[in-house]
Amino acid sequence: MLVLEEDGSRCLDCADLGHLVFLPRGDTALTRRSREESGLSAVVVRFNRRKGRYERQGVLVEEAGLARAEQRCLADAEARRRRRLRDARRRAAADARFTEAFTAEILRLLPGCPVARAGEIAAHASVRGSGRVGRSAAGRALTEGAVISAVAASVRHLETPYDELLMNGVPRNEARRRIGARVEARLREWREGEGGEGEGAGGEPPPGFPLR
Incomplete structure (x- = not known):
C-alpha cells in the first residue's frame, strides 16, 4: 500500500501513516464513525484498469478510533435489539386485546x-x-x-x-x-342461543370478505 504525494509515492511508514489500520469498505456506519473517532484517517483507493478509474477500497483509521467506533455500533445494535423486543411485546399485547374483543363480539352476535x-x-x-x-x-x-x-x-x-x-x-x-x-x-x-358441539352447518357469509 503506497501513498501518492506531489513528489511521488511513499510507503505508509514514510508518510507517517504506518500506525493506522485498514478498514475495508462495506459497513457505512462503522466507516463514518471510525473517521469521526480518529484524529488522522485516509481513504484507500485502487485503480481499476478495465474501468479506467479509481475505486474506493476502504479507509485507514487509528486503531483506538476503530475500537471506539465499534463500541458505538455495538451499542446501537443493542439499542435496536431492545427496541425490537419492546415493539414485539407491544404488538403481542395489542393482538391479545384484539383477539379478546373479537371473541366478545362473536359471543354477542x-x-x-x-x-x-x-x-x-x-x-x-x-x-x-x-x-x-x-x-x-x-x-x-x-x-x-x-x-x-x-x-x-x-x-x-x-x-x-x-x-x-x-x-x-x-x-x-x-x-x-x-x-x-x-x-x-x-x-x-x-x-338463537343454542349451543352444541355436534356436526352442524352454516351459511354463506356476506360477500367481499376473504376467508381462509
Missing part, C-alpha cells in the same frame, strides 16, 4: 357459540399478517359482516365436507352451495 370455540375462531381470524378476515379493515373494525364471515369459515372447514369437496375437484362456488344450508343452520342455532 352468536350467544350460543361455545366460548372456547369463539376464542379459537377469533385467534385464527386475527393472526397478524395472515390476510384473514380478522385483519381486514372490516375485521379490525369488528363489523358484524366480518365477524360472521370468520365464524362461517370455521363452520365450513370444521363441520362440513367442504375441504373434501375441494380436494375432489369440486369448484369452490359449487362446494359452498352444497354445504351452505349446513353452515346457515349452525349460525342460526348459535344466533
Whole structure:
C-alpha cells in the first residue's frame, strides 16, 4: 500500500501513516464513525484498469478510533435489539386485546357459540399478517359482516365436507352451495342461543370478505 504525494509515492511508514489500520469498505456506519473517532484517517483507493478509474477500497483509521467506533455500533445494535423486543411485546399485547374483543363480539352476535370455540375462531381470524378476515379493515373494525364471515369459515372447514369437496375437484362456488344450508343452520342455532358441539352447518357469509 503506497501513498501518492506531489513528489511521488511513499510507503505508509514514510508518510507517517504506518500506525493506522485498514478498514475495508462495506459497513457505512462503522466507516463514518471510525473517521469521526480518529484524529488522522485516509481513504484507500485502487485503480481499476478495465474501468479506467479509481475505486474506493476502504479507509485507514487509528486503531483506538476503530475500537471506539465499534463500541458505538455495538451499542446501537443493542439499542435496536431492545427496541425490537419492546415493539414485539407491544404488538403481542395489542393482538391479545384484539383477539379478546373479537371473541366478545362473536359471543354477542352468536350467544350460543361455545366460548372456547369463539376464542379459537377469533385467534385464527386475527393472526397478524395472515390476510384473514380478522385483519381486514372490516375485521379490525369488528363489523358484524366480518365477524360472521370468520365464524362461517370455521363452520365450513370444521363441520362440513367442504375441504373434501375441494380436494375432489369440486369448484369452490359449487362446494359452498352444497354445504351452505349446513353452515346457515349452525349460525342460526348459535344466533338463537343454542349451543352444541355436534356436526352442524352454516351459511354463506356476506360477500367481499376473504376467508381462509
